Amino acid sequence: MAEVTGNLFIVSAPSGAGKSSLIQALLAQHADMQVSVSHTTRAPRPGEQNGVHYHFVKVDDFKARIAAGEFLEWAEVFGNYYGTSRTTLEHTLQQGIDVFLDIDWQGARQIRQQLPDTIGIFILPPSLSVLQQRLQSRGQDSADIIAGRMSKAQDEMSHADEYDYLIVNDDFQQALLELRSIVLCQRNRLIRQQQRQQDLLDQLLAKSTD
Ligand SMILES: Nc1nc2c(ncn2[C@@H]2O[C@H](COP(=O)(O)OP(=O)(O)O)[C@@H](O)[C@H]2O)c(=O)[nH]1
Numbered sequence: 001m002a003e004v005t006g007n008l009f010i011v012s013a014p015s016g017a018g019k020s021s022l023i024q025a026l027l028a029q030h031a032d033m034q035v036s037v038s039h040t041t042r043a044p045r046p047g048e049q050n051g052v053h054y055h056f057v058k059v060d061d062f063k064a065r066i067a068a069g070e071f072l073e074w075a076e077v078f079g080n081y082y083g084t085s086r087t088t089l090e091h092t093l094q095q096g097i098d099v100f101l102d103i104d105w106q107g108a109r110q111i112r113q114q115l116p117d118t119i120g121i122f123i124l125p126p127s128l129s130v131l132q133q134r135l136q137s138r139g140q141d142s143a144d145i146i147a148g149r150m151s152k153a154q155d156e157m158s159h160a161d162e163y164d165y166l167i168v169n170d171d172f173q174q175a176l177l178e179l180r181s182i183v184l185c186q187r188n189r190l191i192r193q194q195q196r197q198q199d200l201l202d203q204l205l206a207k208s209t210d
């Protein structure tokens, strides 16, 4: 049987809609999937660990990595830089591991241009007031930072139609079920597609050596 590469899933949402919680809950059920750890110039929140939640770097370091072509995509979000390491991602996908990118719409566009088979999932909050409550109850950002994120929420949501799937994260377990269904269906479909292509290639090669 042919080796298959991992599938790439992009998950975007306005800050506080629940994308990180949903991805972590899904990964807790599927040890064979991973989330890509981005580089960022944002300061760590209490409890965030370098190399686990993000690779926290200084602005000069981030800019040097851009110049070196290290990022498959990068963007400025809420006044900080965020980027996805090209080699780490490629290496993980080559091992057949499915990977989630928790990135914004700007990064999603850059990835789609380079890897058109990527599956895009957009998470919506049930309302803006619920979004604000979630940012407040997360208890990790100051009032100023929450206001900044709320002011960008509608802009992020205006790009929801660029994604393949939309999930409204109202009831968490329901949203998790929807995310899991999408991911497992896409995974099976792409595995079958890759296997068909490889089988076809094997047949052609066998004929050419007859
Ligand atoms: N383009 C891009 N966006 C990223 C990356 N990593 C995180 N982001 C996005 O940056 C935004 C802010 O992330 P973060 O500071 O962790 O705040 P949170 O979304 O409120 O938890 C979110 O929309 C993330 O999806 C990345 O590597 N590239």
Ligand SMILES: Nc1ncnc2c1ncn2[C@@H]1O[C@H](COP(=O)(O)OP(=O)(O)O)[C@@H](O)[C@H]1O
Pocket: 013, 014, 015, 016, 017, 018, 019, 020, 021, 022, 134, 135, 137, 138, 169, 170, 171, 172, 173, 175
């Ligand atoms: N369906 C939900 N109902 C209630 N609270 C939720 C739900 N989904 C996420 N949360 C909470 O909302 C806050 C923001 O979620 P988080 O995953 O950090 O969002 P994001 O990664 O999109 O910024 C967290 O405190 C999380 O526990």
